[in-house]
Amino acid sequence: MSDIVEQYLATWNAEGAQREALLAEHWSPQVTYVDPLADVTGAAAVGAMIDAVQAQFPDYVFSQASEADAHHRQLRFTWGLGPQGEEPVVVGFDVVVLDEDGRIQDVRGFLDVVPG
Known part of the structure; x- marks a missing residue:
């Protein structure tokens, strides 16, 4: 399931046609997708949310x-957001549930460190 995390993070880091292909x-x-700052449904809405995060950071x-940490069709992991090669300024963890085809079906995000 580590491939899911790689593809998940690649989606958050991608832009344009590359992100659309990953989605x-x-x-x-x-x-x-639900976290303290967002509640969206549909791949297009996730793409728009990623655009907003990339514009902010x-x-x-x-x-x-x-x-x-994974079992059945769900996994959780911690991620960081920051300048390449530096300490992240935002840290959170996500719980991801996969559909029967192994695609990301549901994400529950939590923010642990947020800039003031």
């Missing part, structure tokens, strides 16, 4: 900050 391949069209990248 189409690895995310369910009916995906739901230009030139920052998402990186994996922990090993994934």
Whole structure:
């Protein structure tokens, strides 16, 4: 399931056609995503949310900050957001549930460190 985390983070770091391809391949069209700042449904809405995060944090990248803990069709992992090669300024963890085809169906996000 570590491949899911890689594709998940790649989606958050991608732009334009590359992100659209990742969403189409690895995310369910009916995906739901909920965190303290967002509550969206559908791959297009996830793409728009990622656009907003990238606009708020230009030139920052998402990186994996922990090993994934997985069972059945669900996994959780910690991620960081910050300048490439530096300490992240935002840290959170996500719980991801996969559909029967192995695509991301549901995401529940939590924010642990947020800039003031």
